[in-house]
Amino acid sequence: MTEIAPGWELTVGLEVHCELQSATKLFCGCANAFGQTPNTNVCPVCLGLPGSLPVLNRTAVEFAMRIGLALNCHVEPSIFHRKNYFYPDMPKDYQVSQYDEPINLDGYIELPSGTRVGIERAHLEEDTGKTSHMGGGGRIHDADYSLVDYNRAGVPLVEIVSRPDITSPEDARAYVSELRSILVATGASDGRMEEGSLRVDANVSVRRSGTTELGTRCEVKNMNSLRSLGRAIEYEAARQIELLEDGGRVVQETRHWNENTGTTSSMRSKEEAFDYRYFPEPDLVSIAPSAEWVTAVREALPPMPSERRGKLLAAVRSASPDVDEHAIADQIVTVVDLGIDALVVAAIAAGADGRLALARGANEAASRPEDARALKVESFVELLHLESSGKLSATQAKSVLAAILESGATPAEAIAKLGFEGVDDAALAVIVDGIIGANPQEWQRFVEGDEKVAQFLLGQVMKQTKGQANGRVVAELLALRKGA
Amino acid sequence: MTAEFTPEEVRYVAALARLALTEEEVASYATQLTSVLGHIDTIRALDLEGVAPTSHAFALENVFREDEVIEGLDRDEVLAQAPAAEDGRFRVPSILGEAP
Ligand SMILES: [Zn+2]
Numbered sequence: 001m002t003e004i005a006p007g008w009e010l011t012v013g014l015e016v017h018c019e020l021q022s023a024t025k026l027f028c029g030c031a032n033a034f035g036q037t038p039n040t041n042v043c044p045v046c047l048g049l050p051g052s053l054p055v056l057n058r059t060a061v062e063f064a065m066r067i068g069l070a071l072n073c074h075v076e077p078s079i080f081h082r083k084n085y086f087y088p089d090m091p092k093d094y095q096v097s098q099y100d101e102p103i104n105l106d107g108y109i110e111l112p113s114g115t116r117v118g119i120e121r122a123h124l125e126e127d128t129g130k131t132s133h134m135g136g137g138g139r140i141h142d143a144d145y146s147l148v149d150y151n152r153a154g155v156p157l158v159e160i161v162s163r164p165d166i167t168s169p170e171d172a173r174a175y176v177s178e179l180r181s182i183l184v185a186t187g188a189s190d191g192r193m194e195e196g197s198l199r200v201d202a203n204v205s206v207r208r209s210g211t212t213e214l215g216t217r218c219e220v221k222n223m224n225s226l227r228s229l230g231r232a233i234e235y236e237a238a239r240q241i242e243l244l245e246d247g248g249r250v251v252q253e254t255r256h257w258n259e260n261t262g263t264t265s266s267m268r269s270k271e272e273a274f275d276y277r278y279f280p281e282p283d284l285v286s287i288a289p290s291a292e293w294v295t296a297v298r299e300a301l302p303p304m305p306s307e308r309r310g311k312l313l314a315a316v317r318s319a320s321p322d323v324d325e326h327a328i329a330d331q332i333v334t335v336v337d338l339g340i341d342a343l344v345v346a347a348i349a350a351g352a353d354g355r356l357a358l359a360r361g362a363n364e365a366a367s368r369p370e371d372a373r374a375l376k377v378e379s380f381v382e383l384l385h386l387e388s389s390g391k392l393s394a395t396q397a398k399s400v401l402a403a404i405l406e407s408g409a410t411p412a413e414a415i416a417k418l419g420f421e422g423v424d425d426a427a428l429a430v431i432v433d434g435i436i437g438a439n440p441q442e443w444q445r446f447v448e449g450d451e452k453v454a455q456f457l458l459g460q461v462m463k464q465t466k467g468q469a470n471g472r473v474v475a476e477l478l479a480l481r482k483g484a
Numbered sequence: 485m486t487a488e489f490t491p492e493e494v495r496y497v498a499a500l501a502r503l504a505l506t507e508e509e510v511a512s513y514a515t516q517l518t519s520v521l522g523h524i525d526t527i528r529a530l531d532l533e534g535v536a537p538t539s540h541a542f543a544l545e546n547v548f549r550e551d552e553v554i555e556g557l558d559r560d561e562v563l564a565q566a567p568a569a570e571d572g573r574f575r576v577p578s579i580l581g582e583a584p
Contacts, residue, residue, distance in 0.1 A: 044557070147574065
């Protein structure tokens with residue numbers, strides 16, 4: 001096990017709340033939509049009005065099963081419980097959740113590094129409304145009053161609880177990143193952390209290296225990006241280690257991550273410990289998916305990101321055997337995440353340069369993923385051929401790709417429109433000789449082996465050709481002149 | 485061996501439910517809730533070997549609705565029912581402490 005600090009090991013378990021992309025809420029027909037006018041998607045059920053009764057959304061159940069199966073869980077017969085508490089974000093004064101009989105149990109995620117993180121459970125529950133604290137600078141403790149919007153109350157969530165198998169901030173980030181990709185691949189979630197459709201709480205504890213008993217943990221909330229998740233875990237681990245090394249002890253509590261100060265602080269409550277008095281929800285019957293339903297959901301699952309990354313890497317490697325796998329790892333993740341892998345794999349199968357297809361996929365195509373997913377493979381292949389054969393410079397190829405993604409034109413049409421007729425090699429040779437003549441000192445340094453000055457000479461040629469020269473041809477010409 | 489519902493337990497449960505009880509009410513509820521526990525004892529006395537626990541009284545499962553939007557309530561009408569509203573939202577007293 002790696003140490004987080006000399007003599008200390010870190011243990012992290014993550015709870016991820018994921019909003020499902022169903023059209024309606026979990027127990028009523030109100031629209032499930034983000035960013036709408038407050039309190040416009042409300043009804044007697046999600047407002048908790050007396051006499052209203054919940055009816056379970058079949059699609060939300062199926063989405064939860066998709067997630068569970070994608071996370072290698074077992075789908076189990078399950079029931080709902082009421083979690084009782086008084087807080088204005090739930091007008092019923094209880095949240096309907098799953099307690100000791102959740103729909104999905106006991107799975108795992110394999111991270112790109114090969115580390116396996118266990119999944120304890122992935123259960124269904126309803127989201128709460130959104131409270132805004134007014135006055136006191138928006139701080140909860142100093143607020144004069146709060147305003148509540150119930151559009152989000154009752155939106156279906158799946159809460160995914162990991163086992164405490166995570167031992168570094170990097171693995172925590174990798175876990176959430178992989179989980180996000182899986183959730184998006186299932187179609188059950190849009191995976192947007194910044195919009196709050198994916199929310200992560202971290203249970204953090206430390207212990208002396210070599211000991212087996214877990215330390216007292218704190219639950220850290222309010223991280224809204226992968227970066228803040230890593231920072232919050234690092235800070236919290238360091239805080240606990242300092243406390244323990246000074247002879248103190250960690251108090252089990254919930255702590256709030258503050259992005260601006262880069263610290264966690266206790267969300268001390270005046271009330272005694274919460275006692276949720278869970279009991280089975282009498283208004284909802286149990287969910288018992290048939291074996292046929294589970295099989296149908298499993299078989300309808302698209303290939304998961306890990307499998308698609310493997311396929312994409314194999315395709316790139318077969319076309320470009322000397323590729324540095326470490327260097328292209330991020331490009332592979334990006335292309336799969338954005339669903340452009342099918343295009344890139346097809347282009348490589350049609351004879352395109354592997355590394356080039358991946359690079360254009362992870363950069364230009366990635367900036368317009370929807371257009372890229374709709375792009376004709378032939379157009380992409382044609383463009384890649386034009387670049388790899390030197391008929392288009394890298395700069396030109398990027399512009400042409402951006403243009404065909406935007407307009408749906410063929411590469412030939414885009415080239416004509418952009419005026420990229422290319423600079424023929426003979427004309428280029430004349431320009432290169434002119435640049436050499438005009439910059440004798442720089443040329444001398446280049447001849448003596450100063451590689452930095454090569455960029456300068458190349459830049460001069462590009463300037464004169466308005467970026468239309470092929471960089472590789474220029475480099476070849478320069479090397480030829482140098483050797484002569 | 486009927487378990488007793490003590491006055492302390494009554495006060496604890498009342499506090500969780502945000503109920504303010506007088507001492508007379510505490511004493512009265514302690515007696516009543518103790519008799520409710522007595523009913524549980526009656527069930528406990530039965531031979532339930534081989535009877536699976538159940539969370540519901542009826543043999544129903546998989547009751548679903550299709551994922552189709554149904555128009556909800558008019559916002560102004562809804563907010564008019566609340567003691568206070570502001571800016572299209574319900575206005576509530578500030579709550580100290582964390583959201584659970
Ligand atoms: Zn509703």
